[in-house]
């Protein structure tokens with residue numbers, strides 16, 4: 001069942017319950033009014049007739065004739081008058097006699113002064129009446145045809161109004177529910193057109209700052225993020241293919257050239273050396289990609305353990321120097337750690353070493369003198385590692401982009417690389433809940449600062 005139908009039905013049921021309660025109160029009060037008013041009328045009639053019989057001394061035959069004549073037109077009240085010894089003094093029509101007075105009833109009237117009850121649908125009232133010091137008992141009875149008709153017609157009217165009101169409320173409920181849910185229908189329609197290839201489409205937010213607008217804005221935000229990550233994924237794949245294609249194309253060209261005719265041993269050696277260089281470049285790239293994938297893992301998947309940061313730095317320096325014996329790396333301490341714990345960092349040894357190697361290698365690689373300095377600072381809240389060089393620096397335009405995967409600055413002609421190192425380093429630092437900052441001036445040098 002659609003929400004709008006459910007809402008309309010709920011709305012109608014609620015209105016029906018309220019209307020029914022309202023109608024019941026009205027009907028009940030009309031019923032009780034009719035009853036009370038009719039008893040009052042019976043009492044008035046009984047007293048009037050008693051006065052005619054006892055005071056005005058109108059003769060019985062005349063009163064009975066009036067009664068019989070009136071009975072043809074209206075539901076005339078039938079009155080009987082008894083003395084205190086239960087002797088009948090007057091009766092409108094003994095032959096009709098709806099109320100069968102019996103001694104117990106009459107003594108109840110005498111004792112209580114006033115009784116009222118129903119007999120076969122007729123309303124009856126019994127009264128004790130005093131006239132010139134003597135006690136009389138009066139009974140009056142009639143069927144309130146007029147009152148019952150009025151009640152019946154009230155009930156019928158209320159039922160008709162109730163049915164019409166229900167139809168109207170259901171229609172209005174359906175209309176308003178549809179109007180209220182219109183934005184949802186528009187969103188559903190638009191969402192039908194959104195797929196992986198057109199994530200730029202967004203849901204209509206509408207002019208009202210309501211819950212649905214909030215939902216649409218949140219959904220649009222999610223779409224924008226999805227689009228960004230799809231775009232980044234696409235760029236990443238095309239960058240990887242490009243990075244792999246270049247050395248592969250160079251290798252194929254070298255090998256084809258070597259194969260085209262007989263070469264000297266010397267020439268073969270140089271082809272092998274160049275091809276080997278390209279193959280190593282590809283090996284480095286795939287190694288970096290593997291590291292990147294590892295750093296993108298869920299931190300829960302990576303094993304962390306307490307590590308000495310100084311040992312890590314010395315190991316990283318040793319690995320860089322092994323690969324590049326011409327590089328020079330100095331390691332220094334800005335201050336002494338006050339406790340052993342201050343020098344410890346909870347982290348993944350392999351990944352942290354990859355990050356430090358990247359920074360040390362870049363520092364030497366982008367400097368004429370292939371020299372850089374790493375300094376450790378111990379602070380009250382943690383530690384900082386600075387890697388500084390006096391190399392060619394980074395152009396201000398490049399600075400905001402150097403942490404993007406595959407981004408290589410204008411100075412990249414100066415040294416070989418694939419643009420993955422810094423993005424990988426940043427991911428590793430973030431994985432260890434740290435931050436990385438860069439300060440650089442062209443031709444003066446660069447300083448990377450990791451804060452844990």
Ligand code: ADP
Nearest residue numbers: 362363366393402408409417418419420421422
């Ligand atoms: P790669 O070194 O392979 O080019 P990175 O991701 O390590 O890739 O670095 C991205 C870019 O940042 C480099 O191409 C370079 O332009 C710039 N860069 C990084 N470190 C330095 C540095 N120490 N000095 C100058 N430029 C640097």
